[in-house]
Amino acid sequence: MLDKVDALIVGSGASGAAVAWSLADTRMRIVCLEQGDWVKPTDYPSNGRDWEARLFSDFAINPNRRARPTDYPINDANSPIKVVNFNGVGGSTIMYTAHFPRMHPSDFRVRTLDGVADDWPIDYATLEPYFAENDRMMGVSGLAGDPAYPPHQPPMPPLPLGKSGARFGKAMNQLGWHWWPSDSTIATTDYEGRARCINLGHCTPGCAQGAKASTDITYWPHAIRAGVELRTMCRVREVTVDAHGMASGVIYYDAEGKEQFQPAEVVILACNGVGTPRLMLNSVSAKFPNGIANSSGLVGKNLMFHPYALTYGYVDEPLDGNHGPPLCLWSQQFYETDPGRDFVRGYTFQFGRGVGAIMEAIVSANAGRLPWGEEHHGAYRKLVNRRIGLSAICEDLPDEHNRVTLDPDLKDSSGIPAPKLDYTISANSLKMMDHGIARAKEVLTAAGASNIAVESPILNGGWHLLGTARMGTDPERSVVNEWGRCHDVKNLFIVDGSIWVTSGGVNPTSTIQALALYIADSIKQRLANLFD
Amino acid sequence: MQNHDLSADQVRDLRALAGMIIPPSAAYDVPGADDEKIFNDILRSLERDRDDIRRALSHLAAIGGCAFADLEAERRTEVAAAFREVGGAPLAALVRVVLLCYYRDDRVMRSLGQEARPPFPKGHVVEQGDWSLLDPVRARPPMYRTVD
Ligand SMILES: Cc1cc2nc3c(=O)[nH]c(=O)nc-3n(C[C@H](O)[C@H](O)[C@H](O)COP(=O)(O)OP(=O)(O)OC[C@H]3O[C@@H](n4cnc5c(N)ncnc54)[C@H](O)[C@@H]3O)c2cc1C
Ligand code: SF4
Numbered sequence: 001m002l003d004k005v006d007a008l009i010v011g012s013g014a015s016g017a018a019v020a021w022s023l024a025d026t027r028m029r030i031v032c033l034e035q036g037d038w039v040k041p042t043d044y045p046s047n048g049r050d051w052e053a054r055l056f057s058d059f060a061i062n063p064n065r066r067a068r069p070t071d072y073p074i075n076d077a078n079s080p081i082k083v084v085n086f087n088g089v090g091g092s093t094i095m096y097t098a099h100f101p102r103m104h105p106s107d108f109r110v111r112t113l114d115g116v117a118d119d120w121p122i123d124y125a126t127l128e129p130y131f132a133e134n135d136r137m138m139g140v141s142g143l144a145g146d147p148a149y150p151p152h153q154p155p156m157p158p159l160p161l162g163k164s165g166a167r168f169g170k171a172m173n174q175l176g177w178h179w180w181p182s183d184s185t186i187a188t189t190d191y192e193g194r195a196r197c198i199n200l201g202h203c204t205p206g207c208a209q210g211a212k213a214s215t216d217i218t219y220w221p222h223a224i225r226a227g228v229e230l231r232t233m234c235r236v237r238e239v240t241v242d243a244h245g246m247a248s249g250v251i252y253y254d255a256e257g258k259e260q261f262q263p264a265e266v267v268i269l270a271c272n273g274v275g276t277p278r279l280m281l282n283s284v285s286a287k288f289p290n291g292i293a294n295s296s297g298l299v300g301k302n303l304m305f306h307p308y309a310l311t312y313g314y315v316d317e318p319l320d321g322n323h324g325p326p327l328c329l330w331s332q333q334f335y336e337t338d339p340g341r342d343f344v345r346g347y348t349f350q351f352g353r354g355v356g357a358i359m360e361a362i363v364s365a366n367a368g369r370l371p372w373g374e375e376h377h378g379a380y381r382k383l384v385n386r387r388i389g390l391s392a393i394c395e396d397l398p399d400e401h402n403r404v405t406l407d408p409d410l411k412d413s414s415g416i417p418a419p420k421l422d423y424t425i426s427a428n429s430l431k432m433m434d435h436g437i438a439r440a441k442e443v444l445t446a447a448g449a450s451n452i453a454v455e456s457p458i459l460n461g462g463w464h465l466l467g468t469a470r471m472g473t474d475p476e477r478s479v480v481n482e483w484g485r486c487h488d489v490k491n492l493f494i495v496d497g498s499i500w501v502t503s504g505g506v507n508p509t510s511t512i513q514a515l516a517l518y519i520a521d522s523i524k525q526r527l528a529n530l531f532d
Numbered sequence: 533m534q535n536h537d538l539s540a541d542q543v544r545d546l547r548a549l550a551g552m553i554i555p556p557s558a559a560y561d562v563p564g565a566d567d568e569k570i571f572n573d574i575l576r577s578l579e580r581d582r583d584d585i586r587r588a589l590s591h592l593a594a595i596g597g598c599a600f601a602d603l604e605a606e607r608r609t610e611v612a613a614a615f616r617e618v619g620g621a622p623l624a625a626l627v628r629v630v631l632l633c634y635y636r637d638d639r640v641m642r643s644l645g646q647e648a649r650p651p652f653p654k655g656h657v658v659e660q661g662d663w664s665l666l667d668p669v670r671a672r673p674p675m676y677r678t679v680d
């Protein structure tokens with residue numbers, strides 16, 4: 001048996017890294033177990049001529065396609081939206097597109113304001129200092145003064161508008177609609193030892209330049225210097241409990257595949273909105289026959305994605321294509337509930353700069369836009385680098401039918417049962433998506449685009465994994481309390497997107513990390529009586 | 533090179549089909565996808581799509597009644613058109629691999645006005661753009677909902 005540690009974190013992604021760094025100043029003995037490995041800058045696709053091809057192989061965003069030994073399979077057959085993620089140091093921030101909006105004050109009060117779902121037990125004001133701290137640690141570029149948000153000051157200037165951004169800006173002005181340069185975790189200046197963005201334009205499968213803030217190059221170097229031990233290639237099978245029903249540690253398989261037991265005073269789960277419920281449901285004991293900390297029966301339930309409705313078109317001149325970070329503008333014109341619409345809540349538009357030459361060919365071939373034969377060449381040249389598009393990131397409301405369970409047959413390479421999804425897009429979300437598509441068509445038309453096409457929902461668009469171990473004050477209606485501690489197990493915490501009560505209509509990582517920092521602070525403030 | 537697991541007939545069929553999907557063009561000064569260098573790249577790159585591509589090629593041969601590459605030109609066109617209608621996901625995988633290899637060929641990239649190099653380390657230039665476009669938005673009052 002290994003020596004007991006004070007705090008054991010499972011998962012080294014967005015939230016695991018933030019919580020590790022924050023807790024490090026307690027001088028506790030902290031270990032993080034991560035099933036994947038470090039990714040070296042030289043591993044990233046943009047180093048080689050096959051950079052676009054690798055999005056379909058070892059850097060595919062869908063783990064079922066990528067199928068590295070460090071990935072786990074996901075049965076997504078019963079979901080129109082497929083989970084995408086990355087398993088390694090940095091977690092899914094290795095693959096994220098670095099769009100970094102915060103939730104809004106209203107997002108924490110949807111029951112009070114709109115009579116749907118539940119209010120959060122915390123609010124924007126509570127998280128505000130943690131948003132700011134996280135912005136500093138991750139390194140956010142953006143522009144102060146956005147009327148869609150309470151005031152805040154990103155530490156670096158915004159990403160360039162480029163040709164596509166200027167076109168969108170003009171179109172939005174013509175329509176009289178809000179738009180603003182996005183907060184983004186891409187360094188636009190040299191920042192804290194990280195080099196600035198040089199517009200490789202291939203941010204999603206990892207940034208060879210180190211300009212994109214994945215947590216392996218932001219939080220982790222600081223956390224490790226402060227004494228946190230990060231053990232890679234260690235896949236946790238289950239959280240164990242002692243005779244008193246407290247978490248006693250975890251059983252995991254180490255890099256050699258050997259089973260290990262790591263005892264711990266406190267266990268913190270940071271495996272994301274699918275990995276965490278999977279691990280909890282796999283943690284069965286006499287005390288918790290339905291999975292650890294699951295007396296509410298809500299572990300795995302209320303899975304929320306943000307269904308993405310993508311609308312795009314083609315203009316008559318070459319734009320930026322894949323040059324530059326793909327996301328640089330947002331609009332929150334349709335964010336807040338409007339009683340005049342046939343749905344509640346709303347969405348953010350994120351504007352896309354363009355795509356690479358191969359991606360254009362593949363997407364257009366699938367959509368039937370590219371003829372076979374002689375005409376292929378002429379048709380393709382009217383498409384390449386001429387695409388502009390925007391996606392509505394729709395707020396998904398919690399619904400217990402949308403859930404993560406364990407697949408009875410499917411297992412990962414360590415023999416651990418894999419997650420299974422059952423997910424349906426709600427009527428409210430569908431109406432919101434239709435609204436977003438109709439507005440997006442107006443934007444594209446104003447921007448001079450034609451040949452307009454829609455992908456709704458984006459199939460491989462399950463990047464935001466939320467709600468599957470929700471936060472609340474009522475142990476019958478929630479899994480963790482208002483500072484991330486499981487109601488049932490007082491030394492078990494959850495810090496990833498699982499704890500979200502509602503999803504807002506924004507990319508979630510800024511808020512996931514602010515929550516992780518807030519929970520870490522709550523732990524630090526209560527160290528003397530943490531288990532009361 | 534022999535890492536593709538295709539039979540000799542399937543290799544010939546794949547090459548013939550790739551050349552039909554993207555033939556050479558004198559007008560654009562580009563080779564077809566059946567060009568030797570590009571086709572070798574295709575054979576090397578079947579990877580995670582190998583099974584689908586084998587399935588697609590069996591389907592293609594079944595539609596034609598014999599090896600696709602052995603058909604007369606006119607019949608090939610008919611068979612290819614029929615296959616395009618019914619090929620489904622395996623055909624999509626096949627087309628994807630053809631495109632992946634075709635559009636990274638130096639000659640093709642140059643004809644598109646693109647530099648034949650990886651993005652890193654040189655990167656690209658993206659213009660700042662005219663930030664005064666944002667003036668009307670800056671002038672807007674706060675638009676987020678306030679809560680108590
Ligand atoms: C393609 C893509 C694009 C995205 N774009 C954006 C964007 O622009 N903006 C945004 O806000 N968000 C984006 N996201 C989402 C963002 O990456 C996630 O919200 C964020 O990383 C979630 O953080 P997390 O800590 O909850 O989990 P993750 O970052 O996913 O980390 C979980 C970690 O836990 C590890 N783990 C899981 N189970 C185990 C186990 N049993 N044992 C050991 N380790 C385990 C995993 O290997 C992983 O490293 C994107 C995601 C993807 C995939
Ligand atoms: S565009 Fe910038 S952030 Fe994205 S991969 Fe290139 S250098 Fe990195």
